Amino acid sequence: MFKLLGGLKKYKVPISVIIILTFIEVIAELYLPTIMANIVDKGIVKADTAYIWQSGIQMMGLTIATIILMIIIVFYSAKVSMSYGRDLRAQIFERVTSFSLQEFNKVGTASLITRTSNDVVQMQTLTMMILRMMLTAPIMLIGSIVMAVSRNAKLSLVFCVVLPILMLVMIFIGMKVTPIFKKLQTKTDGLNRVIREGLNGIRVIRAFNKSADERQRFDEVNQGYSETAIYANKVMAFAMPVIMLIMNITSIAIVWFGGKLIGQGELEVGNLMAFIQYGMQVLFSFMMLAMMFVLIPRAAASAQRINDVLALKTEIVDPVKPQVLDNIQHIAFNKVSFQFEHAEKPAIEQVSFTADRGEQIAIIGSTGAGKSTVINMLTRFYEVTTGEVLMNGEDIRQVAQADLRKRIGLVPQKALLFSGTIASNLRYGNGEATDAQLWRALEIAQAAEFVRELDNQLEAVVEQGGDNFSGGQKQRLAIARALVKQADLYIFDDSFSALDFKTDAKLRQALAVYEQDSIMITIAQRITSVMDATKILVMDEGQLVGIGTHETLKATNKVYQEIMRSQLSEEEWA
Structure with a gap:
């Protein structure tokens, strides 16, 4: 997969722009809870209306700026990922057109179509997610933890329990779905093959009155594909409720322990509200990483299939110094x-x-x-x-x-x-x-x-x-x-x-x-x-x-x- 992603080097300028803008966007988002905490502790508590208005306008300006930055980032991310998919399809097509009939027989037409279309789409989606989530999540995760610790180091110990649990959940899901997605792509090849044969041979099928048999054959491969896809989605669907459960329990724990610290005079209400926001940002960052862990196995299976085509040795090659063939006599x-x-x-x-x-x-x-x-x-x-x-x-x-x-x-x-x-x-x-x-x-x-x-x-x-x-x-x-x-x-x-x-x-x-x-x-x-x-x-x-x-x-x-x-x-x- 990393070998295929090396094709993104030609887009280093727009990717650099995406990285810089993402960093600015995350910093702006990280500063918003701090402003909110100051509004509560310095504005509401002290009844300072002017400070509340000033901070509110500041929050509004930062919010509008983050929205604009996000639009630009999404635009460039989509442009890079779609361009990368276009290049990858062209690379596969060029490689396939150089194959001899022997190589076509090895891979199969239905499989080549799937690899040029479905598998490339998986790589496009992965690229889009990397440019959006993989860049945002680590910056936001580290920044949120730093900001949370700066608000209250004692309350930050909650993350020492939550983060390892989330890590284990993601590792479990990744190990579980990787072989399933490999199997799913193979099932896709079989489904495409049966559909292609059924459409190309429709006259023969009807002439021999075998429509029912072909429907049964299609139902069998379709059912096999569906069962594998459903099982894969069940495993993927398991991730979201677990993560949401952990996030909600974490919120309860922060409020519970934060309330005690407020009662002891070690924490202010505004800081507790900011800490809850930072805690959610930490967990949201992990949720983004979890989504990546769900997507990566499928993309990895697709990348392997694409690499198999690109790495397939062509048996018929041109000589280094070809002889010129004059009119055939x-x-x-x-x-x-x-x-x-x-x-x-x-x-x-x-x-x-x-x-x-x-x-x-x-x-x-x-x-x-x-x-x-x-x-x-x-x-x-x-x-x-x-x-x-x-x-x-x-x-x-x-x-x-x-x-x-x-x-x-x-x-x-x-x-x-x-x-x-x-x-x-x-x-x-x-x-x-x-x-x-x-x-x-x-x-x-x-x-x-x-x-x-x-x-x-x-x-x-x-x-x-x-x-x-x-x-x-x-x-x-x-x-x-x-x-x-x-x-x-x-x-x-x-x-x-x-x-x-x-x-x-x-x-x-x-x-x-x-x-x-x-x-x-x-x-x-x-x-x-x-x-x-x-x-x-x-x-x-x-x-x-x-x-x-x-x-x-x-x-x-x-x-x-x-x-x-x-x-x-x-x-x-x-």
Whole structure:
């Protein structure tokens, strides 16, 4: 937690102002009971009206000054804490965007969202409380004790009994709630995960009539979260009544013993009233510290979770002196293997092939054969376990990731569009693209026709995830987005699955003409989609079991023949 709070150093000027103003405010508050005591002992007792008016105006002026100071302190405290939260969120987001897919798998999307939002809010709240209470409480505590002792040292012995009891109460609460809040944050992750899955999968849930089951699953995690939160709040709620009880007993004790001292002539009535005020300030300071003790465990749990993200070692890093990657002319896989963490066997093993500029490479195979993993090696979303991926003879691990990916136009398996407009989505990889270039990409992607039918055409609104378009439309827009980038290497990861055969054929024919000066790698499930490829790679259970043209593989490769038999009729197969 202290490591994260080190980020407040950049706000040392406003924090210094807060400290100075807080000190002045507390000193003013500490002086008010003394003025009140003087009004009673010197004004009321001696019937000095002028002194009473003079002291009353002085009290009013100090009160107004403390209110103004408090407003300024709260303003700067809020500004610093909110700015700190903004910086922390930006730091987490920047760190997360540098993660490879391996790190995302370790933490989980739901947990990352919770850490970026809920956990940061906890740190913001802690910062606000530190600047308001943590600074005020110690100054007021020490000042009140000094002022109380100056009024009557004998009566001040009451604090020798009260303060240790309050200290034990705070320590007990702190030890009790720390593990609870850690557990609560984990429960928050689980709750967010179930909500996210339920919202994203609402169509599937309704299609399978599983709404009741999902509600039950949500109720279970929600109940678990509620029980943990209620228990934590019960422990926290225990603090306030105990502190108030101690404060009231202390007030009674001060009045009781103070009354006896007044009767013995050792204490004046005004000093007793001032002493009661100082006593309340001492206990109020401890109450503020108690609130901090309640808040700190939860913030500490959040800080640990944030630190876990920030300290997570990124497996894929750029070299110290990266090599410059010129236009991609040649790609080579040299005995590449990759195995997921904790997996029993490699996802791909000893894969070797080459691709040259102008070639159309197709990868085909059954589900789970390792086709997408090959793509993830090219884009360096994962790091190869053994072997090497070469571009222009250079290991891509010696190239900066940004330099590598700016030369790749990727259409992922799941077509994802961002909220905005069609034009903003198409320009995602090339912000300088002209409208003419956008329309050309749409023509090639067979999307121009339905875009022209929209009211605003290129400026038509795209909802979050592209939910206002069909699956085929989203795929074609995603393909057009990749084409606008004008890359050296185009990768289509099963990106034609939502297209009908006629549109698929037109699109591939247009791509064949457009991409003659680049490398195109396509993952496909249909034999008809790969038949015209320059080179077909056949994957089976992570192994590359065949390389060649359609005619060659049709005659010699058993796996390819099995795929053909499963998809084509006897007449087509022959």
